[in-house]
Amino acid sequence: MSPSLVGQPVVRIDAVEKIRGAAIYVADLKLPRMLFARTLRSPHPHARIRAINVEAALKLPGVAAVVTGQDLNALGGEAVRDMPFLARERVRYVGEPVAAVAAEEESIAEAAIQLIEVSYEELPAVFDPVLAAQPGAPLLHEQLEAYEHIGVVQPIAHSNIISVSEEIFGDVAQGFAASDHVWEDTFRMHTVQHGQIEPHCALAQWGVDGKIVVWTPNDGPHRLRKELADALAVPLTRIQVNVPYLGGGFGGKGGLKAEAVTIALAKKVSPRPVKLIMTREEVFSATLVRHAAVVTVKTGVKADGTLVAREVTAHWDTGAYAEKGPTVVKQAMCAAAGPYRIPHVRLVGYCVYTNKVTAGAYRGYGTPQVTWAYESQTDMIGRRLGIDPLDFRLKNLLREGDTMPTGQRAQAIGLEECLKRVAAELRWHERPRPGRGKGLACTYKNTKTPSGSAAHLTLNQDGTVNVLSSTVEIGQGAKTILAQIVADELGIPVRKIVISFPDTDTTPFDASTTSSRSTFHMGNAVRIAADDIKAQLRELGSRLWHCPAQQIEVGDGQAKVRGQEKAAASYEALVKKFYGAGGSILGRGFYYPEATEGGGMWSAPSVFWMYGVQGAEVEVDRDTGQVKILKLVAAHDVGRAINPVTCSGQIEGGAVHGASSTVAEEVLMENGRILNANLHDYKMFTALDAPEVVPIIVEAPHQEGPYGAKGIGEPVLSPTAPAIANAVEDAVGARIQELPLTCEKVLRALGPFSPGRERGG
């Protein structure tokens, strides 16, 4: 057998196209008679719409249609169906779509929306999730309990709490009573925006036969198909979602965004297609942000540092509509105790409506917020007990076979190795020079469970393979990983494999390209489909050589009789012999994890958990408060690296992303209006700002993963913030409990200016 392709740094199969600028994105698409759309958005955080006058806009030459909420009575929303395609009667955040225009040119559409007159009656608004959760706060949705919602959503009637997520294991009261110390600390995480290079956009066509075709950079083509079919009350097959290359997601490219008004307009101008490309301001103010959260951690600990009990209470600022908020909160709270042995936990999260842009999925799906809290407190407790942060973690860390805080048994867990390798790389026990400090943080994350992935494969007569998969190439290298797996299974070169783009009419179901699930789930699906092809090749070999199929070995591009060197035939030869010119062999694969061992807090416990540890070395300028990140060491347990280069890319990218959102990025708002809704005033790291990152791949193979692989896309960002904050405290003794780590906060924590302050405060 030729050497395995798995584990090799295969060059990305989309490299040439992307480097040469030839990759096609939705914004590049043009259809005959296509119209261009612009959207009129609410200037108020909360208001009743009294009247909308579109007469003048309609009269503008070149305008094809104007829509308002009156034109399409449809509600979207993945977890809760609470969001109108365009506002109806009322607006709930600054930026909510109120009307939209389709015109022959974008400039005409822009001019037309200026001509639309809307009369509003302003309503009291609420912006803070803790205040919004209080009785008597202005309500965004008076009848929130009446909305259709999925099972995990637990709304509280007559409140702004769209969902409460409560996870209990053991008995925290008993745990706290048995503890030597109980500490309670509160941590705040700020609002950030994904800042993908590609803005949200969509191209939609409503056919004369009622078929609705959408081209969109959406990370869940089949999920969007379902959401649209439900919202519009049509069968799934009436909706077709196409996703070409996607220019950066990080969680922000799910759900109904540019698609909503585009479809509303497309219906009105059917069958002319309508395209909308959001401006950067619209991306900030009307797509998604990461949840701001207030997280209180109460931890009981023995004097020797043994963790006994932990209670986490968090308020999540989910904005005006639920979107994925309730499942972000649910999934985050399940992981909110941290990757430690803690017998008693209670984890309560409140997902709270506020009059702001909707918050939703963001790399880590809530684990950045809870990791920020529990890993900041871990250092604080260690310091209080006088235990070195590394030793404190090593003492309590989850290890193979341990019971996790969620009740599952820990398996395939490379956490200890991650921690030790980060400590080694950081030279943990060497003290840095004054003004510098080191910090550590651990994290773990579950994955959406259970969820399915399906793939169709065709082995062509020349031995090449077409793979139909709805996994989105979102920049992560999924096409390359899937090609490597298929190539390895069939023993053929990667160049013989073509991975399709998602098209819900042709590529079969996949839950979504989210939750770090593609390598594991879709990797398994294509592997099963390749097995299906191999079984058929064995059958053909059995017919050719008149022996039982079990005696046929398939691999390396050929089938042969075990132990007989001469009885061998290439796939091409076998297909041609039995199926003639042009014959092919089809394979099908559907992967859906069996419900794993019972117990725990999820109805179906996570099929795998991802573990990671990051360490930071920083230098803090005592005069300005500026935090300079000297080095980030990021060790992540990926189970098995199918491609070490793409794995390292995820780790490096995630750590930089995490650093940027820790010290630089912040969505600034005033009365619900974003003040820095552009990439000039919103300070994301550029390549020049990026610190040195040392990626470390740890491999603790998972029994059910393809070749042992788990996932890697999300956990790479979660520990960065607490690692940096812990390093800041290590450097200058300033403990910051509210992100971002701005100069002002560091200076404030350092207290009045005193020249010559030394490390350790």
Added chain:
Amino acid sequence: MSPSLVGQPVVRIDAVEKIRGAAIYVADLKLPRMLFARTLRSPHPHARIRAINVEAALKLPGVAAVVTGQDLNALGGEAVRDMPFLARERVRYVGEPVAAVAAEEESIAEAAIQLIEVSYEELPAVFDPVLAAQPGAPLLHEQLEAYEHIGVVQPIAHSNIISVSEEIFGDVAQGFAASDHVWEDTFRMHTVQHGQIEPHCALAQWGVDGKIVVWTPNDGPHRLRKELADALAVPLTRIQVNVPYLGGGFGGKGGLKAEAVTIALAKKVSPRPVKLIMTREEVFSATLVRHAAVVTVKTGVKADGTLVAREVTAHWDTGAYAEKGPTVVKQAMCAAAGPYRIPHVRLVGYCVYTNKVTAGAYRGYGTPQVTWAYESQTDMIGRRLGIDPLDFRLKNLLREGDTMPTGQRAQAIGLEECLKRVAAELRWHERPRPGRGKGLACTYKNTKTPSGSAAHLTLNQDGTVNVLSSTVEIGQGAKTILAQIVADELGIPVRKIVISFPDTDTTPFDASTTSSRSTFHMGNAVRIAADDIKAQLRELGSRLWHCPAQQIEVGDGQAKVRGQEKAAASYEALVKKFYGAGGSILGRGFYYPEATEGGGMWSAPSVFWMYGVQGAEVEVDRDTGQVKILKLVAAHDVGRAINPVTCSGQIEGGAVHGASSTVAEEVLMENGRILNANLHDYKMFTALDAPEVVPIIVEAPHQEGPYGAKGIGEPVLSPTAPAIANAVEDAVGARIQELPLTCEKVLRALGPFSPGRERGG
């Protein structure tokens, strides 16, 4: 179980789109930065290219590229690789592409080709296939034996005969010796053009990664993929062929047509896409025509009318390149003896190059030419023997279990019923009034064997189904037929099913939408794929109800335990239960007929034969010679009519098509140049010219066909011409042996004007 959808006149699923003009064809497609192409074509039937000067064309503002044969050294051709994408060194017919231009606008491209200077050295040309087959004729391809070709092609070196097809069964010499009479007659069929509404066109893009994507109305997307991969020496996966709705084919939309120069230009302007829409003149002069043929039939018969031996010798005018010519000839010669019991046959066809536009597939694939010959002679022999044409046919007709002239055993043969029902509908034994006559003709046709079809199916979570199939919706209603079969197999409504358009990257292999094979082959493939889904549903049922899978019945949209009314679950419920939200079930189906019983003249005898009989009643104007077709009765054995309306549509359309090409159409040429290369001077029937057609569906179910179905697309045209000619002789005693049946020929056959001539001459 709900009543079967098979056999129901289900409304075509593409009806609304087509009626409302919203169906998308290749000509409708636009891509960003798309260029437009025009082609410079040879004005000579045979010439050497001395020089091509493209300087002036290149300088014209807006011109992006000019290509000539020097730019792309690739040979296309399905049966024989003899055709350059653009002429190299030499042109062989008037219309051959010599150079092509891609420009920002079509008018610029047109202006640019006028600026290209080509210097030719004219060569002797040959236009008649009989003359071209003689030794000493000017040769079109000096080294024709050196071309790569498929197995059935039998070239004769140093000649214009690219293939000889010889089929022998029994011993004709012995048969003629044993006959009471031996008659030899020669028949000629003229050149006609398909005249599809949609002209040939293509849109091609050569990606920076070398991927070549083509959108084209081609009836064999996977066949074209293979032809292009071979010509360009790249793997199949480097070529992607997309086929949207196709606006009429009739055989003329196969092979490399507009695709060739479009791809040559696309390579030069990569990655800009290039589109070419041929003018009607180009469609006539540079795509395909039906083979003109000279067919001599020598038949030995007993005095009582029993057929004993038949020798058929035919010269086929295949034009400048082989294209499908050799297989047209092969398949036609296999059917050239007619659907009769004849123990001794010899069938020899010569496929001959001439300096004319290439001939190729045309509805019937050579059977119109041979049916014209043998069914004209059948009446002539009957008349010579004094036997009524109906009785003569009934005496010799193939019946179930008979040995066919090709050695196969006749099965599923509804020929006798066809003949009797046509005779009844025509009131055969009632003599018409003077000047009118009736004629009959039988035909049979084989199908491309063996050939494969594959389909992928996805059962979605809401019970809808996506079908991936490369069958082209060419106007015949294939989408509807396939949807009916899938709907019937799964017991769900047709509206729940979506049939994809062919895209060789996503829809699996299908040999081609030709040879009347789609209902039989792709019908079987989707049926097998539906069975695969049903087996999986039985498995889920078995898990749900804890009983063996064999006890689970699947149909009517649900699975249930046999005999237990309460243990039933819809597909949706089963999928959701075991695979969660969004789960799906994949099915795969590949149909490839087993080689049928040995013997006969094909390496793999036809998996099914189609049988049909048509009758005509005509009125002949003795003063002008004009033939007026009063009525056509067309009975065809379809095995089983999946949809009687689409079947009747094929029969009616075919009979009108046949009538038009019998009395009205003719491609007129002078020195290889077409004189009437437009739809004004080329007289095709319009709807107003169409005679009354009475379609009769006969059903002799085929054991292996889906629900017994065979095919119907092609044989519907073959018997029309001889039925009309036989009716003309019946009416006025004029026997015409050369088509078309023009007034001039009828008048000539009637001899010098004699007023008051009566019927029967």
